[in-house]
Amino acid sequence: MKNVKIKTEKEATNIRGSIVAFNDVSGFRENPRHENCWIYNGRMPMANCWIFIKDDxxxxxxxxxYNPKNRNSGVGSAMIADIRRAFPDHWIWVNTWNCTRKFWSKMVDRGKINFIANDYSWPCINTTCKTCHPNRIVRRRVFS
Ligand SMILES: [Zn+2]
Known part of the structure; x- marks a missing residue:
């Protein structure tokens, strides 16, 4: 087995950028496409998110x-709690769609994030979402 180099997982990930820990919360990787942006994969394969860091x-x-079954099961809030532990002294904020505003308000109440930035209505891109698109006209098929 001489001269056979086996790449460890660590070496493999280092090629694309190392996994970084903030305050002992591991699983952050630099986003190659955006500056000051970290991709948090600490809850993969269930969930992930991006964090843009600017000053405080x-x-x-x-x-x-990812799995609809895991929505409302605490995976999302556990992930946001990780982010809070990783950045305890930062002002953590979001812009939120109408359908996820309830979740984020809860995160504000629990002190997991500091504030929701947008106070205007922001419908999500999913046109079948009834919370964001309540007035969408659904054409019924008429059988004659
Ligand atoms: Zn929506």
Missing amino acids: YAEIHNVMV
Whole structure:
């Protein structure tokens, strides 16, 4: 087995950027496409999100909970709690869609994030979402 180099997982991830820990919360990787942006994969494969760091502010972006069964099961809030532990002294904030505003208000109440930035209505891109698109006209098929 001489001269056979086996790449450890660590070496493999180092090629694309190391996994970084903030305050002992591990799983952050630099986003190669955006400056000052970290991708948090500490809750993969269930969920992940992006954090933009600017001065004392940390903006949470692109929160994804992948399995619909895991929505409302605490995976999302556990992930946001990780972010809070990683950045205890930052102002953590989000812009939120109408359908996820309830979740984020809860996070504000629990002190997991500091504030929701937008106070205007912001419908999500999913046009079948009834919370964001309540007035969407659904054409019923008429059988004759
Ligand atoms: Zn929506």
